[in-house]
Amino acid sequence: MPPAKRIVATDDRAPLRRRLRRNRLAAICVVGAAVVAVASLVFTNGCDGRKKTQAGAAGKVAAASEPSSEFASLSASSASASTASLAVDIGRGRFVWPTPLPVTAETPWEKIVQASASGDPSTGLFGTARNSGGRFHEGLDIRPHSRNRRREPTDVVRAAIAGVVAHVAPTPNGAYGRYVVLSHSEEGLSFYTLYAHLSAVDSGLKAGAAVEAGDKLGVMGRSDGAGGFSKERAHLHFEMGLRISPNFGQWYARKQKEFGAPNRHGLWNGYNLYGCDPLPFVREGLRTGATPSLLAQIRREPTAVTVLVNSRSVPAFVLENPALLTAPAPKNIGGWKIDFAWHGMPLSFTPLGTPPVTGRATMEVQMTRDAALQRKARVRRVLAQKRDGGLVAGETLTNVVTLLFE
Numbered sequence: 001m002p003p004a005k006r007i008v009a010t011d012d013r014a015p016l017r018r019r020l021r022r023n024r025l026a027a028i029c030v031v032g033a034a035v036v037a038v039a040s041l042v043f044t045n046g047c048d049g050r051k052k053t054q055a056g057a058a059g060k061v062a063a064a065s066e067p068s069s070e071f072a073s074l075s076a077s078s079a080s081a082s083t084a085s086l087a088v089d090i091g092r093g094r095f096v097w098p099t100p101l102p103v104t105a106e107t108p109w110e111k112i113v114q115a116s117a118s119g120d121p122s123t124g125l126f127g128t129a130r131n132s133g134g135r136f137h138e139g140l141d142i143r144p145h146s147r148n149r150r151r152e153p154t155d156v157v158r159a160a161i162a163g164v165v166a167h168v169a170p171t172p173n174g175a176y177g178r179y180v181v182l183s184h185s186e187e188g189l190s191f192y193t194l195y196a197h198l199s200a201v202d203s204g205l206k207a208g209a210a211v212e213a214g215d216k217l218g219v220m221g222r223s224d225g226a227g228g229f230s231k232e233r234a235h236l237h238f239e240m241g242l243r244i245s246p247n248f249g250q251w252y253a254r255k256q257k258e259f260g261a262p263n264r265h266g267l268w269n270g271y272n273l274y275g276c277d278p279l280p281f282v283r284e285g286l287r288t289g290a291t292p293s294l295l296a297q298i299r300r301e302p303t304a305v306t307v308l309v310n311s312r313s314v315p316a317f318v319l320e321n322p323a324l325l326t327a328p329a330p331k332n333i334g335g336w337k338i339d340f341a342w343h344g345m346p347l348s349f350t351p352l353g354t355p356p357v358t359g360r361a362t363m364e365v366q367m368t369r370d371a372a373l374q375r376k377a378r379v380r381r382v383l384a385q386k387r388d389g390g391l392v393a394g395e396t397l398t399n400v401v402t403l404l405f406e
């Protein structure tokens with residue numbers, strides 16, 4: 001099952017919020033200042049002369065400086081650095097395949113994955129579109145190795161690498177079902193691994209506790225937000241990626257009406273988690289037996305979209321992931337150049353001394369000309385297609401940019 005983030009169109013036209021917030025920048029040698037940051041998205045690709053709010057943006061329509069651009073505005077402010085540290089740096093440890101399935105680095109992926117209801121094995125991989133392209137799969141679905149007499153899987157699920165328990169959801173009340181999130185700190189990145197659809201969570205697991213690679217987290221299952229899916233499709237949804245904002249709660253509170261459900265998972269709600277392909281990561285782990293380098297994987301990702309932002313604030317995300325900074329922050333930050341992967345994960349942050357966007361708009365989106373990347377970005381709603389065939393920022397990109405400056 002794909003715990004894809006539900007994308008819901010919105011017509012939120014709340015007034016622009018102007019907020020002052022203190023910003024401490026311990027990690028990158030800038031002492032923060034109170035900042036008012038109000039940003040507008042400028043979509044530079046496409047010329048139909050219309051202006052409209054972009055679905056998913058929390059803001060109101062801003063005046064256009066070029067008649068051909070589409071605009072949406074969003075409020076943005078600096079995030080508190082007080083919750084910057086997600087996990088202690090546990091150093092390079094072992095890698096352990098998270099289930100009993102006998103797997104080596106050479107095992108074909110078809111023998112690892114569990115297909116969705118369509119029966120197509122590729123649906124168990126990261127990035128595949130399900131429901132005729134309507135849903136994006138953000139993890140790797142690992143098939144069961146053993147089942148009991150009732151055909152339920154009995155595979156024990158284990159931590160793939162050492163980390164800290166970030167979140168335990170022992171009650172299935174969302175797309176992930178019962179799930180466990182571990183946080184890890186490596187090479188200047190704070191990232192998570194996530195183990196979902198469990199039939200049981202280990203009773204000893206408590207948020208904040210350290211775990212070693214191979215420690216038991218629970219048992220594979222088929223739990224989801226409803227009554228669970230079929231036994232035949234039981235699997236472990238293994239996901240990994242970056243958590244976007246420590247201020248997620250207030251972002252969600254503004255959007256709760258459109259989401260239609262309270263946030264039951266705090267900062268570890270799927271809307272705050274941006275995954276990348278686990279397959280290269282686990283293959284490297286199987287090959288070396290050690291914790292793979294997510295940073296190396298991120299640096300291999302091609303840039304699909306670049307967002308220029310006029311903002312004097314430093315996202316807490318940057319403090320939590322200093323390895324993604326391409327240059328030291330100048331004393332006075334005027335804005336940012338942020339590169340994103342086709343699946344919406346931020347790849348790099350370049351601090352700029354002067355605001356990069358001129359005119360009344362304060363944000364600009366530049367997109368790849370690579371047609372294949374564009375297509376994938378559309379599936380993930382990082383980009384969206386207009387009626388005239390042009391592309392604009394999609395809901396996923398709008399959400400992640402909004403969250404970064406929350």
Ligand SMILES: [Zn+2]
Nearest residue numbers: 001002141237
């Ligand atoms: Zn899955």
